[in-house]
Amino acid sequence: MSTDAADLRARAEAESGGLPALVLSAERLAALIAPGAHGLRRSGPGEDFWQYRPAREGDTARSIDWRRSARSDAQFVRDREAQSAEAAVIWASAGQGMGYRGAASRPTKRDRARLLALALGMVLLRGGERVGLAGQPPRAGRLQTDRLAQGLAMQAEAGTDADQPPLTALRPNQRVVLISDFLGDPGWVSDYLARAAALGVSGALLQVLDPDEEVFPFDGAVLFRSVSGRVSHDTRDAAGLRAAYLDRLAERRDLLTRGAQGAGWHFGTHDTATPPAAALMWLYQVLGG
């Protein structure tokens, strides 16, 4: 009875404990960029005044601006400037590999991906755009910030090392941002990009990596194991593998870059040891362009 309620609340508190911190740091990050709503220079649904025009047949009595109309014999209608908002869909990978961090002083890749996703969402929402997480309808407005934050904080961890965004959630005339480490099998990326290009969807891929994954600082006898424990690789001299690993990483990035360019997308990388602002600026610029 009462104990159950207390229990539930305690769990909810614990679950949402990370939420304010995420929101706060995302807000600080988003404050770096001040977008404006962009008017379309024609009348339509919007906030700002555009023109008075004489009332025509079909205008409801409600739409007549009586203050203006009182100054003359004709009835006038108050038009507003049309504003259109674009829809952006953000996806952050929930794969188990994203939970990795090489040192306790650095955030996990998942934390960084979520932070970037929320900050980007906030910037876009302030610009009047409609924003949503992959699989959710994009909405505009201040409240959507909270929904984004909640959705990111409550995001369930995937059972595998890497996951992929839902293909079916792609809609025409959207901007899509995919944030992941792209270390798993990259086969789905090209399919996704091809479909997006067909629907006229453009967007960006952001690869978030831990410095350990970029420089491969291991040596000696090591049994490498993926975070979910499904794949492992045994070596007696890890230092000897460094060059080969870095080659493969460069190859992977090259593959992604070419795929993105082919579909009119953009590909960027981000290192969790560097400040997130640079990555956010890049994303914003790329989406704006």
Next chain:
Amino acid sequence: MLILGPLGFATPWILAALAVLPVLWIILRAMPPAPRLQDFPGVDLLLGLRDPVPVARRTPWWLLLLRLLAMALLIIAFAGPVWKPVLRATGDGPLLVIMDAGWSAAPGWAERQARAERALQDAAGDGRPAALLMADGRQTGALAFSPAAELQARLRAALPAPWSSRLPEDPAATLADQPEGTLDTLWISDGLDHPTRAAWLAELTARGSVTVLPPVQPLRALTLHAGDTPSLTLHGFDDEAPAILAIGPDPQGTPRELARLTPGEAVTGEGGAITRPVAIDLPPELRNRITRFQIEGQTHAGAVVLADDRVRRHKVGLVGDADRSAEGQQLLSPLHYLRRALAPTTDLVEGGLGDVLDTAPDVIILADQLLQDEVPMLTEWVDKGGLLIRFAGPRMAAYENLPEEPLLPVRLRPGGRDIGGALSWGDPRGLAPFAADGLFSGLTAPEEVAIRAQLMAQPAPELAERTIAALSDNTPLITRSGLGQGQVVLVHVTANADWSNLPLSGLFVAMLDRLVATARTSDTANQTTEDREQPFWTPESVLDGFGTAEGPGDLAPVAAEDLAEGPGPGQPAGIYAAGERRQALNAGAAMVRADWPGATVESVGEVPGRDLTGWLIAAAALLLALDALGSALLGRGGRRMAAAGLLATLMMALPQDGAQAQQTPPTDEIVNPELLRAANEVALAYVITGDAEVDQISEQGLEGLSRALTYRSSVEPGEPVGIDLDTDDLSMLTFLYWPVTDSQPLPSAMAYLRLNHFLRSGGMILFDTRDGDLAGLGGPDMSATLQTLAAPLEIPPLAPVPEDHVLTRAFYLLEDFPGRWSGRTVWVEAPPAGAEAAEGVPFRNLNDGVTPVVIGANSWAEAWAVDEAGMPRFPVGRGYEGEEQREMAFRFGINLIMYVLTGNYKSDQVHVPALLERLRAEEVMP
């Protein structure tokens, strides 16, 4: 045995296995530890890669060293290493081992046994005949010599006796069976002289060599010096004076240290013996609880003094009118005040004068009693040292022949005086200061003590000297005179608050303590000879040689004459009882140090060789554990980290005293906030039965009752609270509504414990069987369920609510207690038998407190129940009459809650007119 310096090996050939170690080195080197495990999301990129240069992996050198060291330690351990092995001396004649076996040998008994056993083992190895003489006074006849091996079992079974060591009287007779040859003697001594020791030493030195092993630890003993003020004496041979522990049951009955006594100045006696007096300077209530005194750090029977009647409390007989049974009138009984004053410091016996005399008390107190036939017996008892304290009272004051009354310290005038008598005073009198050299010197009389009436003494020459306390006008308050060895004391006022408020003051307790302290304690020595009926003392609990108390086993009762000789075979130290009396037999005695002319005294520090096997195996195990740890660390992190971890482990393995983190006990009892609220808001509570419908009705019913209470009275309960009997704490609740259902599971045992505590501490349960429409018609009803549920509860005898019960008038005047049904009997705690209505009061003075249960079938909750809008949920009766019945149900509920919260307050209120009347009368009187 192989000897290498201070080290000896029992099986040196095992050491050859050390040669295998180099081979082991090579094998171990080839078995590397497991690789380090690394979580890495980029494994996909690594799959299929080959190591560019295959590297051979080797065990690190320090791990190898660790393993080899462990193996070497094991090998050495199995070779049986001994540190400084003892090489025994040999002889060829018979061997005699004498072990002093009194209490004085108890310290270090195991070492003594080990030493004797070694001597016997050596003798067995050499094939010498041997004999074992345990000097505990139980050896009679000639000592049998036998092969030494046969004696070892007897030696191991031997225990020190709880009396002093003693040797047989005649050495020559005891040694009559000695085989041919020089007799070598090993005497394991307790260091004390005993009566026949010198004779034995002379005899033994004449027959052969004597080796004496003196005790290692210093010996101390404790004795009791009886008398008017019993004290202890600490005996010893050195300057150290350990504290004396006074041990007795604490208020919970667990024996524990009650006080520590510090020995006084040392007195050096002859032979270097040092004695120190130890005063037993403790408050009486503490002192009376003590069961034994013990020297700190000494574990033998001589260090223990058992407390008996000599250090115990006085036995006081109380004789007076039996208490009037009714509750509340105890405060009028003189015995009540005496009991409360004396019970903490004395043993009380109550009864008629004859019965009390039979228990041989030290003090008899008569509260307003006139003596009849018992005078000769009582006179004889006082003559032999009894203390008779008498209190005055209305009965003595009204006695015509008071001047002839025997056993009074002074002659009394009949009638006494009081505020309304012929010698009327202006004001009640206070006490005069006590004489500085008198019995009560040092006590101060509180100013508020006032005497309103007293018995007056006839003026006489000796009156002044017999007065030990007087009033401010010098009339005696307490008089005393001696009679034979005893004394008679008269307190000229009553022992209750009728004549004075003296019994209400702390002075009363202090004066009684002083008076009782002057009584002679029973003198056991005198009584043993006088007590013809009980010439035997039965052991109650005895000590063993180590000073530990144990049951008497099958010991026979001991004749009084034998007991006077102190402990010995057949009468160990302990507590002995005869009838009501208890006597302690203590082992401790004054000590005389022994000297050993003509004997070899073995130096004390010699210990047998120390076996190192266990230590080495433990060290090897530790090293192997470190090895496992090191390997694991190597698997997890780099080598540097492993080495650091190993070092840390080594540091942690070192003993670290006081570094343990203090653990705060977890606070597991967290009070349910809902219950806290209920306690704050005086919320009504109901038992959750598990039947959702019934629970809802309970909640809505109590909600309705709460509203009615809030509208109509100053009781404003909060939201009703449901109680889960199995988990919730009831201690903060006052009222519990318990609807009885078929389906209800029986609460757990813990729940019933809590319920009983709830009932004892003034809580009330309203049991509602809710079957008022069915019960009594012969059909199935809830009574069986109710019986099952309530059986484990402590419920007093019940009766239907009597007409004059407080429930009928706690707030409203009620005749019936309807709920949704009406007419069914409501049961409450039965009134006490013999309760009578006071004159002019329409009610009887019924039980104090609150009836713990009210049981009925009227389904009150259904009558009270309201829905969210505040409308009644269930129809009651028909039409307007039904609504009237609902109103009555609410009135019953309000009365019930008032009764729960205020107890019998209403019952007391009815006395107000009578009290006012009495006050008025007393105002008029003076």
